[in-house]
Amino acid sequence: MAATESGASWVRAAATLLLGCCGAALTSSVQDQAEQFFRSGHTNNWAVLVCTSRFWFNYRHVANTLSVYRSVKRLGIPDSHIVLMLADDMACNPRNPKPATVFSHKNMELNVYGDDVEVDYRSYEVTVENFLRVLTGRIPPSTPRSKRLLSDDRSNILIYMTGHGGNGFLKFQDSEEITNVELADAFEQMWQKRRYNELLFIIDTCQGASMYERFYSPNIMALASSQVGEDSLSHQPDLAIGVHLMDRYTFYVLEFLEEIHPASQTNMNDLFQVCPKSLCVSTPGHRTDLFRRDPQSVLITDFFGSVRKVEITRETISLDRDIPGFESKLPKDELATEPLKYAEQLPVAQIIHQKPKQKDWHPPGGFILGLWALIIIVFFKAYGIKHMKHVF
Amino acid sequence: GGMLALAVLLLLLAAGPGRAAAGPGRDALREELLLSPLPNGDVAATFQFRTRWDADLPRGAVSHYRLFPKALGQLVAALGVRELHLTLTQGFWRTQAWGQPPLQAPSGAELWVWFQPTVTDVDKAWKELSNILSGIFCASLNFIDATNTVTPTASFKPLGLANGTDHDLLRYAVLPREVVCTENLTPWKKLLPCGSKAGLAVLLKAERLFHSSYHSQAVHIRPICRDASCLAVSWELRQTLTVVFDTFSSGQGKKDWSLFKMFSRTLTDACPLASQSKVYVDISPKNKEKELLEVTPPPTSVYEATVQGDKRTYAVYDLLSPSLFNTSRSLNVQFKWKRPEDSSEMPIPILHAQRYVSGYGLQTGEISTLIYNTHPYRAFPVILLETVPWYLRLYVHTLTIITKGKENKPSYIHYQPAQDRRRPHLLEMLIQLPANSNTKISIQFERALLKWTEYPPDPNHGFYVSSSVLSALVPSITAMKDVDVEESPLFTSLFPSADGSSYFVRLYTEPLLVNLPTPDFSMPYNVICLTCTVVAVCYGSFYNLLTRTFHVEEPSRGGLAKRLANIIRKFRGVPPL
Numbered sequence: 001m002a003a004t005e006s007g008a009s010w011v012r013a014a015a016t017l018l019l020g021c022c023g024a025a026l027t028s029s030v031q032d033q034a035e036q037f038f039r040s041g042h043t044n045n046w047a048v049l050v051c052t053s054r055f056w057f058n059y060r061h062v063a064n065t066l067s068v069y070r071s072v073k074r075l076g077i078p079d080s081h082i083v084l085m086l087a088d089d090m091a092c093n094p095r096n097p098k099p100a101t102v103f104s105h106k107n108m109e110l111n112v113y114g115d116d117v118e119v120d121y122r123s124y125e126v127t128v129e130n131f132l133r134v135l136t137g138r139i140p141p142s143t144p145r146s147k148r149l150l151s152d153d154r155s156n157i158l159i160y161m162t163g164h165g166g167n168g169f170l171k172f173q174d175s176e177e178i179t180n181v182e183l184a185d186a187f188e189q190m191w192q193k194r195r196y197n198e199l200l201f202i203i204d205t206c207q208g209a210s211m212y213e214r215f216y217s218p219n220i221m222a223l224a225s226s227q228v229g230e231d232s233l234s235h236q237p238d239l240a241i242g243v244h245l246m247d248r249y250t251f252y253v254l255e256f257l258e259e260i261h262p263a264s265q266t267n268m269n270d271l272f273q274v275c276p277k278s279l280c281v282s283t284p285g286h287r288t289d290l291f292r293r294d295p296q297s298v299l300i301t302d303f304f305g306s307v308r309k310v311e312i313t314r315e316t317i318s319l320d321r322d323i324p325g326f327e328s329k330l331p332k333d334e335l336a337t338e339p340l341k342y343a344e345q346l347p348v349a350q351i352i353h354q355k356p357k358q359k360d361w362h363p364p365g366g367f368i369l370g371l372w373a374l375i376i377i378v379f380f381k382a383y384g385i386k387h388m389k390h391v392f
Numbered sequence: 393g394g395m396l397a398l399a400v401l402l403l404l405l406a407a408g409p410g411r412a413a414a415g416p417g418r419d420a421l422r423e424e425l426l427l428s429p430l431p432n433g434d435v436a437a438t439f440q441f442r443t444r445w446d447a448d449l450p451r452g453a454v455s456h457y458r459l460f461p462k463a464l465g466q467l468v469a470a471l472g473v474r475e476l477h478l479t480l481t482q483g484f485w486r487t488q489a490w491g492q493p494p495l496q497a498p499s500g501a502e503l504w505v506w507f508q509p510t511v512t513d514v515d516k517a518w519k520e521l522s523n524i525l526s527g528i529f530c531a532s533l534n535f536i537d538a539t540n541t542v543t544p545t546a547s548f549k550p551l552g553l554a555n556g557t558d559h560d561l562l563r564y565a566v567l568p569r570e571v572v573c574t575e576n577l578t579p580w581k582k583l584l585p586c587g588s589k590a591g592l593a594v595l596l597k598a599e600r601l602f603h604s605s606y607h608s609q610a611v612h613i614r615p616i617c618r619d620a621s622c623l624a625v626s627w628e629l630r631q632t633l634t635v636v637f638d639t640f641s642s643g644q645g646k647k648d649w650s651l652f653k654m655f656s657r658t659l660t661d662a663c664p665l666a667s668q669s670k671v672y673v674d675i676s677p678k679n680k681e682k683e684l685l686e687v688t689p690p691p692t693s694v695y696e697a698t699v700q701g702d703k704r705t706y707a708v709y710d711l712l713s714p715s716l717f718n719t720s721r722s723l724n725v726q727f728k729w730k731r732p733e734d735s736s737e738m739p740i741p742i743l744h745a746q747r748y749v750s751g752y753g754l755q756t757g758e759i760s761t762l763i764y765n766t767h768p769y770r771a772f773p774v775i776l777l778e779t780v781p782w783y784l785r786l787y788v789h790t791l792t793i794i795t796k797g798k799e800n801k802p803s804y805i806h807y808q809p810a811q812d813r814r815r816p817h818l819l820e821m822l823i824q825l826p827a828n829s830n831t832k833i834s835i836q837f838e839r840a841l842l843k844w845t846e847y848p849p850d851p852n853h854g855f856y857v858s859s860s861v862l863s864a865l866v867p868s869i870t871a872m873k874d875v876d877v878e879e880s881p882l883f884t885s886l887f888p889s890a891d892g893s894s895y896f897v898r899l900y901t902e903p904l905l906v907n908l909p910t911p912d913f914s915m916p917y918n919v920i921c922l923t924c925t926v927v928a929v930c931y932g933s934f935y936n937l938l939t940r941t942f943h944v945e946e947p948s949r950g951g952l953a954k955r956l957a958n959i960i961r962k963f964r965g966v967p968p969l
Contacts, residue, residue, distance in 0.1 A: 054849055054850060055850070089571045089573055091573050091574060092571055092572065092573035092574075092602055098599075098603075099599070099602040099603045100573060100574050100598040100599045100601070100602040100603070101599060113574060114574075115574065115578070115597070116578055117575050117578060118530050118575055118578060118579070119530055119575040120530065122530070122531075122532060122571075122575070123532060123569075123571065124532065124535070124848060124849065125532055125534070125535075142520050142524075143523065143527075143534075144523060144524055144526065144527020144528070145527060146527045146530075147527060173849040174849050174850075175849040175913070335623045335624055336623050336624070339617075339621060339622040340553045340555065340617065340622050340623070340625065341553070341622065342550075342551075342552070342554070342617075342888035343549045343550045343551075343554040343557055343888075344549065345549050345551075345863070345865065345887065345896040346549075346773070346775065346863060346864065346865045346896065347549075348773055348803075348822065351546045351775070351803075351822055352803045352804050352822065354545065354546070354804065
């Protein structure tokens with residue numbers, strides 16, 4: 001009896017131990033799953049940065065966009081994953097006292113243009129049509145790769161727009177507008193084609209909150225610099241350059257981003273607190289109801305940085321120094337039988353006696369035919385039909 | 393036998409380190425910087441990077457790219473390009489202040505391409521090419537389409553090897569509105585084998601390069617002779633960058649220059665991948681006097697050549713020679729003017745041209761081109777190519793060419809009229825310029841009214857007409873020796889020269905800015921007009937309805953004027969008023 005009792009107690013102990021282990025395993029897997037749920041499942045990052053204003057006095061919009069470009073590049077997103085659209089050229093504008101520079105702080109402290117910038121859409125190419133084509137991917141086949149948004153269903157996309165706007169619209173280059181309905185529909189197209197995993201939309205214009213009112217696709221988080229009925233104000237002018245250098249909201253966002261590095265754990269709630277009404281004069285707004293995760297658990301680097309998956313291996317991989325038979329793979333060059341020569345740059349005699357290019361022969365049009373018919377009729381009316389035999 | 397083999401082996405070993413052309417890649421890089429002080433005190437710096445690849449690009453399936461950039465190699469192979477010339481320029485070369493340009497380019501973007509005879513649809517290949525290049529160079533070259541592309545019939549002959557010149561394979565387009573900034577310089581620098589990390593390219597800092605009055609960067613790809621016998625073809629990629637610093641003439645600095653003052657950098661070494669890396673400084677004496685210019689540090693050698701018809705002397709700094717960096721780690725070429733130069737004598741170039749628009753109002757106008765031939769006794773022909781957009785309707789019957797007061801008939805004229813919204817005007821003429829003469833070519837035009845969607849976002853800026861191109865074989869004062877392309881500096885070998893008595897030059901005139909009749913796009917004005925009309929009609933009708941009353945009026949006899957008028961009418965037999 002004691003043996004069975006001890007045996008039973010052993011079994012019971014073993015059972016509880018086992019259960020304990022299973023329980024622990026289960027909870028850890030549940031925790032893992034829960035963590036997974038709060039961590040974003042993206043594998044690559046894209047950024048679409050748009051400045052929609054033309055003319056020298058809108059220098060601040062270009063500086064806004066370039067500051068975000070700079071931060072995003074610094075945090076890891078490469079040029080091939082950034083679509084930068086600048087509607088006018090401020091750096092090499094004849095009115096810029098310091099060419100090839102765009103400053104964001106007065107006294108020319110920070111040159112956001114830098115030495116290594118690639119603008120994909122510039123000047124007249126920044127139109128509503130091109131912007132929507134970039135977002136939805138319906139782009140003409142000859143467009144080069146650097147001008148395309150090649151995102152997939154595991155991409156996190158950051159879209160930043162700045163310029164002049166109003167209640168429900170954003171003005172492009174002083175000649176056309178995009179409405180909030182069009183923008184919401186473009187995002188819905190992107191969702192249906194699975195062109196994004198999560199999307200962060202930031203807009204810095206007057207009455208910016210009206211642009212995100214109409215979104216209805218999932219996984220979109222939006223931030224705006226001002227509410228409906230409020231104007232976004234500019235920050236500070238520089239007396240040497242003569243224009244306002246940045247907008248307030250983006251200025252404080254830039255200061256916030258300068259403190260982020262690729263391993264930061266700062267989350268979106270901190271970004272929502274940037275630029276309170278005391279600093280910005282307008283009230284920044286945000287919209288998170290369409291977003292699946294809690295903003296607390298969304299890292300800034302999920303959108304502004306770039307995910308790199310690294311696989312560590314301990315095997316040795318040997319690289320061949322010489323590829324045998326390489327020389328023999330090169331095709332043998334054909335040698336011409338007689339020496340080739342350069343063309344004469346100005347062959348005067350040949351040009352003067354050039355035959356004019358034969359144009360394609362077209363049958364005479366209606367007018368010429370009618371004219372000839374009239375001439376023939378008049379001729380035969382005047383001289384009689386018997387002269388026909390002289391013609392044929 | 394053994395001794396012979398040993399001798400051969402020794403010879404090979406001795407010749408080895410000198411040349412970097414051997415090797416499986418079979419390509420070589422030469423880099424060069426030419427600094428020339430200009431007559432009015434400014435300095436022109438011309439960088440040339442030339443990669444020569446001994447491979448047959450279009451035929452062989454080449455997959456291993458070493459110095460030649462893969463982006464351009466694949467482009468040439470895939471689209472059947474025989475020659476490609478792309479220039480991006482900001483500013484204008486002022487021939488009268490700066491002299492004859494070594495290599496000029498029009499303002500904006502210029503692209504001209506010769507395709508291989510195997511290409512069947514040239515227009516489609518052209519469109520694809522401009523799109524791909526717009527992605528590589530971050531420029532809006534995708535705006536090149538049928539409305540600004542022309543096919544010249546006499547100008548722009550191939551600069552490389554050619555066995556036939558069927559002009560159907562040539563396309564030429566200019567975008568005069570194109571802006572050049574750091575985003576165009578960055579991909580251009582990335583095509584260089586050493587990037588901007590070593591060699592002469594370390595001097596290319598955007599902030600200094602764009603603070604200048606002329607900045608032009610170009611890419612030229614063409615097939616050349618592999619050696620003197622010219623039985624095999626090599627491909628040559630030349631990247632050139634010309635910049636003119638105008639600190640002296642704009643009053644911001646002294647006339648003495650140094651590399652550090654111009655570029656805010658100095659040279660520290662040559663590009664390790666280059667087989668030749670040299671700096672040439674033009675120290676030619678003016679008016680046959682002793683040198684006016686002093687260069688420090690002392691150059692490694694002095695080179696004399698006849699360039700563009702003039703005897704010139706150059707101080708050469710060879711960055712690959714070990715003696716150059718013995719004393720200091722960096723090379724900062726400085727030049728000082730020995731005595732202040734009397735500014736009276738500015739050499740006038742033999743051929744130069746100007747163009748301007750005249751007329752008043754927004755209906756008609758006239759484009760005039762003035763060409764000057766200042767050679768004292770030689771006449772020579774020049775080809776003028778003009779491309780005018782379709783919205784300026786040219787009237788060819790008003791084309792007049794006047795030289796020395798008399799009419800000058802061109803030996804060859806090709807005119808292709810424009811089709812609205814489909815292709816531009818093309819006018820090509822071969823004109824004989826008599827010695828020491830001015831020629832004025834003028835043509836009148838009428839401005840068209842565009843549809844309201846065709847205006848750009850800033851229509852009040854105006855519309856550009858691209859530069860005219862003048863191609864001429866200018867007779868040179870001093871005979872030029874035929875030199876080997878591989879031995880002579882790069883700046884002498886861009887244009888293949890047929891004989892030594894003349895040199896080929898291609899000049900560009902100014903682009904023109906023309907205003908078209910523009911509707912008023914401003915919203916407040918339209919709103920005010922509409923509102924005022926509506927208010928006037930509605931309110932006015934109501935006001936009249938409520939306040940207007942009618943009275944019977946006695947007819948009056950009328951005043952003096954009326955009575956006089958009635959008398960005259962009675963004479964005419966017309967009923968009175």
